[in-house]
Amino acid sequence: MQIPPAAAPSSGPRQAPSAKGLPILGVLPEILRDPAATFVRIARQHPGAVVRIAFGPVDAYYLSRPEHIQHVLQDHWRNYPKGSSMWRPVQRLLGKGLVTSDGEAWLKNRRRIQHLFTQKSVASFAHVMIDVVERAMDDLERRLGSTIDITSEMTLITQNVIFETVFGTRVDSAMAYHLGDHLAYVLRALNLRMMLYFLPDRFPFPGEERLRRSILTIHDALMRLFQEHEARGQPDGDLLTLLRHAADPATGERMSEREIRDELVTLWVAGNETTAVSLAWLWILLDKHPDVHARARAEVEEVLGARVPTVDDLERMPYCKMVIRETMRLYSTSWILPRTCVEDDVVDGYFIPAGATVFASQFALHRDPSLWERPEEFDPERFAPERSAGRHRFAYMPFSAGPRVCLGMAFGLMEAQLILAMMLQRFRLRFPPGYELRYEAGATLRPRGRVPVRIERARG
Template identity: 35%
Template sequence: MPTAIENDTELKTSFPLTPQSTLGALVAIVRNPLDALPPSIFKEPLVFSKTAGEVKVYLADPVLIHEALVKNADSLGKGDQVRRALGPALGEGLLTADGAHWKWQRQSVAGAFRHDKLVELQPTMIEAAERTRNRWLENGQGTIDIGHEMMRTTFDIIVETMMSGGHGIEVGKVETGISDFLRPTGWTFALGLVHAPEWIPYPGRGKAKAAVAFLRSSLLSVIEARRKSPDDRRDLVNMLLSASDPESGRTMTDAEIVDNLMTFITAGHETTALGLIWTFDLLARHPEVESQVLAEIDAITEGRPITAVDVPKLVYTRQVFSEAMRVYPPAPIITRTALKDFQLGEYLIPAGTVLIVPIYAVHHHASLWQDPEVFDPGRFSSEAAKARHRYAYMPFGAGPRVCIGSAFAVMEAVAILAVLLQKVRLAAIEPQPPKPVMKVTLRPNKTLGMNLVLR
């Protein structure tokens, strides 16, 4: 029955439901949540489906995405699903917190991501990429695990830039820890969907718990060391140590600082690494694009070592990274829960409804992209980008909860591509590209080996 909100607009309160079997959805979510998306969301602007007795709203129309994530941001929270899946590791850090607790944390760290600050970090990004490249050159031609290599490089960058060094944290152990934590997240999403009690066991739960305990205790020792010997570095650790809530005046507890360091370390290296892994696979399968990237890098650098000044000039390389994140968005689905009733298009969405923004489906949507499955960096020329709705492309989300590290990530990715591709090319080993599987982030379904070819 139609109802009114604010300016007497007639709003619909019953939804045209797309049937979805709860069991089918649960099985798909455990295996790969991308397979649980209603197929019609790749063609329609908006899909309502009912699983486990609850309506879920899938949004793919950029106008509706803007209306929900930007205009109605205050009516939305991260919700129970996100808290269940990520809360054990990230507590109530910046990614998972809501309301006033989110806001003061965001304001406390915003300074670390200002443009001038990021420019200062560029040499550190370039040096980390050079360490990876030198290791490759020492080992010579052969096969590398590009997943491991990119995780290692971006981890090196995040701990150097945000924590002024790794403080003895072992990258290999962190990488395994994060994978162990993320592996069973399909189960946490599926169990959350049917509101199963949180103690219910599922495969991988014990390993995930141990991984979180290891990661959190490693970071706690970093904070304890910093409290014992304070210094005046303007890095993230010191920003968090000195942050104070404008309302209560209180500072963060050690556990809250760990929540945020965990957030920045995981959100800040795994996503960029995945963007790069997919970029290298796509380049290897599109020699014409690869040649153009190599030509651009050679023309800009003329064989000299890459410097911070070169990075913004690598326009085509940046287009390639953007297009790779369209085809394979590292964060493929974001969700919200309505905290109060709000208007979405012609509908009144009641409090408690779960909203799903399948970035992956937006990026492959038949009405937003021509030949969406084709890899074409030309889509990101400045003219082509101007002709699109801003939210037809949203690898970093939208609205006040947009990724705080988006500029950091792009700068870092372009620098890494330039430093590596100046001296090597990577060739695919398998004839078919890997399948993307969502484990919170979008990973290849198997270890991705690539052949290193010296240039």
């Protein structure tokens, strides 16, 4: 039954309408089939409402409006930590790093680290990024005519960026591919555990032993790099050195070794997966929209010609920036933002009980026809200043928003712009005819399966 949006309350909070689902299991079977589409369906059936979702044994609420999301992520963020929600299984990989911690522990480390990721600080890493990307382009040049998997290839580049900016070291491609494969497996295996987060830790999920070994492989490899960094003394300039010195401005206290370990794994995972997958989506969308591809390439030609870009060039390529923004609207790699409500609350008149899980979903929000004109269309110019004016600040959130907004936003955007420009300068990617775009929504929203593309030289 479709429930119309309720009118503003005259007194007292109202019950949120319930999403249609099966008895007892609620929407769980639908969520396990296609979680991203489930939120789109719920949003369309209850426009403007906070919607109650029976999610197995859990009481959960879906936030459909930017105003609801602002309430939770910004205005009352302390009442909505990540808590015991879907983030708990991810702690097996990320420990208590910034993405998965809460409360004082999170605040202390966020205060220590965030100055390293401002626009200005990040610009000082541009030369390292450019160098990594330039080497990756030379490597692709040697493989002209061959077929690559675009997601793995983008992951290789973004991993190398993290290795060199964070650890100040180069890692050979075989090891980077190997770690990339382990990470892809871990994220896939965590998907089911995230969706069924209400099950006890000891629930016998399939593939447990392989998951354990893959997480260990990643931790061991990153700890080896950390130890090598320590053994080299204190090479200045890389982020790890800066992290070692980062003190809490309130107390002057530095991070413990364990805290540094968790932040390193967090930066490595959060810093390479999301950027790589966004770029994979970008190439898929450019293939489907040759007119946009041609315009982006013409802009790069005009601003850069064949020379290597600098940070200052990025501002002079606004169309490329809009293409990235629009890619992140349609295929936001972070597609869901789960939080736990600590104390009873009222959001836009709807009652949210303590202990409930609340969800915002960028996948559904970015496709909401009341916020976006023809939302299914890939239209980079919707991010032109004149068409962006008046848009609600929480209507577009590929990097989330509020105090827990992505720490690496400036880093990831700069990196994506550099990779886009430098690849457009030199290559044209050929997708198999009729390539069908399919996604897989888990810890991140990834293209499903391999994305085989042939690398050809770009022609003028």
